[in-house]
Amino acid sequence: MPDQRFQRTIKYEAELDPGFGREVAASPGGESLHACIQCGTCSGTCPLSVYMDYTPRRIIAMTRAGFKDEVLRSDTIWLCASCYSCTVECPKQIKITDVMYALKQKAIEEKVYAKRFTIPVLAREFYAGVKKRGRNTESWLMTNVMLKTNPFDLFRQSGLGLALFIRGRMGIRAESIRKTGELRKILQAVEEETRGNPAASGVKETS
Amino acid sequence: MRYLYYPGCSLKGAGKPYEESFLAVLQALGVESEELPDWNCCGATAYMAVNELQAFALAARNLAIAEARNAQQKTEPIPLVAPCSACYLVLSKTHRYMEEYGDVRGRINRALGAAGLQYEGRVRVEHPLDTFVNTIGLGKIAERVTAPLSGLRVACYYGCQIVRPYATFDDQHNPSSMERLLGALGAETVDWPLKTRCCGGSLSGTIREVGLRLCQILLKEARKRGADVIATVCPLCQFNLECFQNKIRDQFGETIELPVVYFTQLMGLAFGLSEKTLGMQRLFVPLKLAAG
Numbered sequence: 001m002p003d004q005r006f007q008r009t010i011k012y013e014a015e016l017d018p019g020f021g022r023e024v025a026a027s028p029g030g031e032s033l034h035a036c037i038q039c040g041t042c043s044g045t046c047p048l049s050v051y052m053d054y055t056p057r058r059i060i061a062m063t064r065a066g067f068k069d070e071v072l073r074s075d076t077i078w079l080c081a082s083c084y085s086c087t088v089e090c091p092k093q094i095k096i097t098d099v100m101y102a103l104k105q106k107a108i109e110e111k112v113y114a115k116r117f118t119i120p121v122l123a124r125e126f127y128a129g130v131k132k133r134g135r136n137t138e139s140w141l142m143t144n145v146m147l148k149t150n151p152f153d154l155f156r157q158s159g160l161g162l163a164l165f166i167r168g169r170m171g172i173r174a175e176s177i178r179k180t181g182e183l184r185k186i187l188q189a190v191e192e193e194t195r196g197n198p199a200a201s202g203v204k205e206t207s
Numbered sequence: 208m209r210y211l212y213y214p215g216c217s218l219k220g221a222g223k224p225y226e227e228s229f230l231a232v233l234q235a236l237g238v239e240s241e242e243l244p245d246w247n248c249c250g251a252t253a254y255m256a257v258n259e260l261q262a263f264a265l266a267a268r269n270l271a272i273a274e275a276r277n278a279q280q281k282t283e284p285i286p287l288v289a290p291c292s293a294c295y296l297v298l299s300k301t302h303r304y305m306e307e308y309g310d311v312r313g314r315i316n317r318a319l320g321a322a323g324l325q326y327e328g329r330v331r332v333e334h335p336l337d338t339f340v341n342t343i344g345l346g347k348i349a350e351r352v353t354a355p356l357s358g359l360r361v362a363c364y365y366g367c368q369i370v371r372p373y374a375t376f377d378d379q380h381n382p383s384s385m386e387r388l389l390g391a392l393g394a395e396t397v398d399w400p401l402k403t404r405c406c407g408g409s410l411s412g413t414i415r416e417v418g419l420r421l422c423q424i425l426l427k428e429a430r431k432r433g434a435d436v437i438a439t440v441c442p443l444c445q446f447n448l449e450c451f452q453n454k455i456r457d458q459f460g461e462t463i464e465l466p467v468v469y470f471t472q473l474m475g476l477a478f479g480l481s482e483k484t485l486g487m488q489r490l491f492v493p494l495k496l497a498a499g
Contacts, residue, residue, distance in 0.1 A: 027259065028259065028304055028308055028311060047404055047405050047407075047421060048405075048407075048410075048417065048421075051414075051417050079410070079414070079417070081252075081367075081405050081407055081408040081409070081410055082252045082255075082367075082368070082408065083366075083367035083368070083371065083405035083408070084367055084368065084371035084372040085367070085371065085405065087371065087372045088371045088372055088379055095372075097372070101255050101256055101259060102259070104256040104257075105256060105257065105258065105259060108256065108257055118412075118413040118414065119409075119413045119414070120256075122253060122409060122412070122413055123253040123254075123256040123257050124257060126251070126253035126254060127253065127254055127257040127258070130247070130248045130250065130254060130265065131261075134247035134248060135216050135247060135248045136216040136248050136251075137216070137220070138216070138217070138220040138221055139220070142412060145412070145413075160450060163450070163491065164221055164450070167488070167489040167490075167491075168223060168489055169220065169221045169222075169223050169224075169489055170220060170221065171219065171220055175216065175219060177245050177246070177247045178245050179245055182268075182322040182323075182324075183247055183265070183268060183322075185321045185322040186264050186265075186268060186318045186319055186321060186322050186324075187261050187264060187265070187318075188321070189264075189317060189318035189320075189321035189322075190258075190260050190261045190264050190314070190315075190318045191261070193260075193314060193317065193318070194260060
């Protein structure tokens with residue numbers, strides 16, 4: 001029998017990040033995070049919770065308790081399709097979809113996802129394309145995502161691309177707005193304002 | 208009234224038949240519209256996942272342009288019609304968050320100010336379903352019908368983002384605007400409890416097994432309920448439910464061939480407009496109406 005290895009299955013408080021819950025609660029929509037009563041309505045209504053490693057209810061409990069690493073590395077935050085079922089049903093009016101957005105932003109900021117994981121790659125490619133041209137072109141976006149995740153998919157999906165193309169439902173030309181300079185100024189102004197602020201895109205409620 | 212129309216990226220791509228049929232139907236009803244000049248992408252769900260404040264600023268540029276276009280209109284809100292559910296939600300959310308959170312409003316307006324723009328909150332973001340049912344009215348629509356859709360059984364699919372989280376014009380749990388609209392066109396609607404269940408959005412392109420399963424559940428239940436066709440209000444729902452039917456067959460070993468069209472295409476057909484005007488030839492699964 002090989003050496004037995006024992007691994008602790010709980011976390012000591014000293015290993016948690018107690019500020020994590022507060023940070024997430026400071027983003028718009030996150031303010032009522034600490035009101036959660038752990039009823040599980042969110043997990044019950046979520047059409048994707050059966051695919052998640054932690055259900056939405058557990059993500060909220062873990063976020064509040066400071067399990068930063070586990071939360072940011074979870075599949076859950078990426079599987080959320082923003083359908084707002086949980087947000088609408090939550091008896092404590094927690095904007096859970098917004099909490100998921102805040103967690104996605106943190107995971108991207110801290111680069112804690114697998115390099116070829118399609119969903120964050122899609123988000124970043126979408127972001128970069130729109131920032132540059134002001135519009136998104138479906139054919140370009142999907143080609144870039146496939147090149148950066150699984151280039152073999154380009155062949156597997158070419159049938160669908162062709163079918164769309166012959167029906168006039170896929171443009172080849174990159175769409176763009178006219179005043180790209182105007183948009184760049186706006187986005188830069190946001191960046192300059194948030195620079196130096198550790199919660200880069202977070203906002204505090206002061207209304 | 209002249210409507211400002213915000214197409215969004217999808218209606219210029221895979222959702223082209225939505226744009227074609229929407230504009231054709233507006234015209235048939237004698238409603239004037241104008242495309243929002245130099246509109247930019249709403250940011251959808253993806254931009255929000257990377258940088259929230261920038262996502263709001265991006266969407267707000269469109270609201271600012273709409274407001275500047277109607278600078279003289281000070282009392283009545285300025286309607287901006289966004290047919291894509293994601294655009295509708297993001298634009299509405301941006302408008303609301305700028306209203307609710309003083310800090311967001313200040314920061315976004317400072318950013319817009321860097322390009323000489325600003326947003327005072329005078330736009331009302333509207334979904335065409337709301338426009339047709341509540342502004343134009345079912346009476347006027349019924350009057351325009353020349354080819355009633357008699358005998359066609361339709362499953363009305365609302366998906367997620369036009370009723371959630373902001374159900375401004377319909378019930379969140381059991382919306383009925385589309386059923387009433389289709390009734391005015393002479394169609395039958397089937398009882399289909401999944402009408403607001405999520406299609407998975409972009410999961411069909413990212414985690415395919417999961418995305419396809421969500422669509423399969425919707426299609427299978429719609430067929431079981433006796434639908435001849437699913438009517439959608441969103442380009443992504445339409446794309447997911449229609450264009451992946453062969454992949455769903457390969458994955459789950461069950462063929463479900465069900466036409467999935469835009470509700471505006473059904474309106475156009477009932478108005479007697481030509482199939483080509485409505486982009487019917489662009490569908491993967493053709494809709495065959497009973498003769499007569």
